[in-house]
Amino acid sequence: PTIVGEMKRFFRDTSWAVRVPRRLQELRIDLAKTADHLEQHLGRRPTRTELAHHLHLTEEEVAEGQLAAHGYATRSLDTPVGDDGNASGAKPRHLATSEPAYELIESLAALRPLLDRLDERDRHIIELRFGEELTQAEIGRRIGLSQMHVSRLLTRILGELREGLNDDSAPTDEPAG
Structure with a gap:
């Protein structure tokens, strides 16, 4: 277990595109798990308030964790949308829509x-x-x-x-x- 834990920490620390403190990295994981769990029970994505209440955090801490999650993976600005199959959960940006x-x-x-x-x-x-x-x-x-x-x-x-x-x-x- 110690070796597996160290390996997980190594990949968690080195796979981020931006250096993010470990507490925020772990908060991102907790937020993702909790959001999935609450989504199953609520039938919809939970709000920031619901996540904060369930994790016994303030809404500001949840917001900080959600913001930090954006640093987990990046995409090149030169990569056309869809070339990587929307890898690493990054959503394609829609720069123009018809109104x-x-x-x-x-x-x-x-x-x-x-x-x-x-x-x-x-x-x-x-x-x-x-x-x-x-x-x-x-x-x-x-x-x-x-x-x-x-x-x-x-x-x-x-x-x-x-x-x-x-x-x-x-x-x-x-x-x-």
Whole structure:
């Protein structure tokens, strides 16, 4: 047991990418074991508070141990993600992700000049339909038109907006149509 213990300590001390005090190395092991144990009982990853309570530590000590665990293994910045099969538990970094809201913002920015060219009634109809999400019949009651007339107006307005968005030429100040 003494020899095995010394061998474990040797590998624990020399396999770290950054020199970390032994108490933090051992804390990392305790945190990993406790997190696995609690995850089995809770059905989810335990919080820092739960880990601290179970190990009779402060949350700051747990945070320090979790931070120290990041020094256990490093990856070269030159290594493409996935080349080493995600070795040593290092998670791949995602530097860029697509944000669906950006496309909506771009669409709204492209629509702004086109909406500004609409007359007051057309803008009001668009606001009621898409801003307040009213039905065509509700819009008709509000502005004193039939549902059929509102439908024709929306078809025309949306056609103009669609045409303006698909037009590759520079926007003009003249009304579309």
